[in-house]
Amino acid sequence: MQNYRPTHCGICDGMYTPQTGVFCPASIPGNKIIKRNPYIVPSTHRTYIMENIIVTGVPGLPLIRAGDNIAAMICERVNVEDGDIISLASTVYSKSKGYTKPLAEITPSKRALRLAKLNGEDPRFVQAVLDASQDIIMEHPFILSELPFGHIGVRAGVDQSNIDDDMVIFLPPDPMKAAAEFRDEIRAITGKTVGIIITDTCGRSFRRGQTGHAIGWCGFTAIRDFRGDTDLFGHELKITEEAVADEIAGFANFVMGESNNGVPAVLFRNCPSWTGHDNLYFSKKEDITRRLLKEACPS
Numbered sequence: 310m311q312n313y314r315p316t317h318c319g320i321c322d323g324m325y326t327p328q329t330g331v332f333c334p335a336s337i338p339g340n341k342i343i344k345r346n347p348y349i350v351p352s353t354h355r356t357y358i359m360e361n362i363i364v365t366g367v368p369g370l371p372l373i374r375a376g377d378n379i380a381a382m383i384c385e386r387v388n389v390e391d392g393d394i395i396s397l398a399s400t401v402y403s404k405s406k407g408y409t410k411p412l413a414e415i416t417p418s419k420r421a422l423r424l425a426k427l428n429g430e431d432p433r434f435v436q437a438v439l440d441a442s443q444d445i446i447m448e449h450p451f452i453l454s455e456l457p458f459g460h461i462g463v464r465a466g467v468d469q470s471n472i473d474d475d476m477v478i479f480l481p482p483d484p485m486k487a488a489a490e491f492r493d494e495i496r497a498i499t500g501k502t503v504g505i506i507i508t509d510t511c512g513r514s515f516r517r518g519q520t521g522h523a524i525g526w527c528g529f530t531a532i533r534d535f536r537g538d539t540d541l542f543g544h545e546l547k548i549t550e551e552a553v554a555d556e557i558a559g560f561a562n563f564v565m566g567e568s569n570n571g572v573p574a575v576l577f578r579n580c581p582s583w584t585g586h587d588n589l590y591f592s593k594k595e596d597i598t599r600r601l602l603k604e605a606c607p608s
């Protein structure tokens with residue numbers, strides 16, 4: 310355990326603790342905006358240092374098969390410290406747990422046959438998507454559906470890449486539990502307590518291109534809640550909830566790449582801590598996009 314020594318800030322007259330990453334913005338040398346800011350009060354010591362974050366793709370992991378102990382494989386390849394965050398691609402987690410299926414074992418229903426024709430896809434693949442879905446929000450030009458754990462994704466996140474021919478990979482059925490178990494496994498091996506993010510690459514509304522999203526996490530809140538905080542000019546923030554887990558997942562996805570990079574795990578060191586909540590998914594009532602899509606696309 311580190312010995313945290315609070316230090317006096319000569320500018321705002323408060324105390325701050327550099328060792329915890331909690332510091333006073335008024336203490337940044339040359340930070341003219343902040344020095345001129347009349348609203349600097351000790352409460353701004355809640356600000357966090359975002360420097361020297363180290364991001365490491367875990368090198369040399371083999372092709373993952375059912376039964377593989379990914380936690381052990383990661384700990385053999387990188388040194389893990391308390392407070393690190395490990396981001397793991399759902400694809401490899403699912404392969405290690407056997408959440409996969411040969412297309413040959415899937416019999417398409419009438420609906421799967423209809424949607425396969427409509428969207429030009431393999432009916433067995435479409436059936437896998439329907440099986441993974443709790444609610445179909447849109448059928449065409451691609452299936453958009455809600456999974457039982459709350460995530461809404463294109464083709465229910467069912468993948469056919471980075472696996473043998475004619476196989477599908479499902480998202481983990483309970484990614485929050487998966488993250489918690491993965492953290493326990495890392496702790497059992499190393500004695501270190503880390504945060505975990507299980508990621509998937511997802512498309513977005515309104516913009517071209519896919520990014521990494523957090524579908525399961527533990528060790529921190531998915532949202533960093535800025536509501537009630539004040540900006541540099543003392544204005545109170547009323548609606549800002551930063552989706553930190555998704556931001557980290559996005560950068561992890563950048564390190565992983567999408568094709569044959571072979572890097573399904575990424576380690577983050579020196580991330581500061583934050584406070585917030587885990588209500589990442591809108592409720593059905595709040596989710597305007599979901600409602601309008603459902604209304605516009607009756608099945």
Ligand code: GDP
Pocket residue numbers: 369370371372373374398399400401404468470471508509510565566567568569570571572573574
């Ligand atoms: P998803 O985003 O979870 O659907 O996973 P991707 O298929 O995009 O893969 C993410 C990263 O993991 C890429 O760098 C892949 O090359 C890598 N990857 C996928 N499967 C394996 C595997 O079995 N072993 C290794 N070493 N890397 C893999």
Ligand code: MN
Pocket residue numbers: 400466468509510
């Ligand atoms: Mn995927």
Ligand code: MN
Pocket residue numbers: 509510562566567
């Ligand atoms: Mn991906």
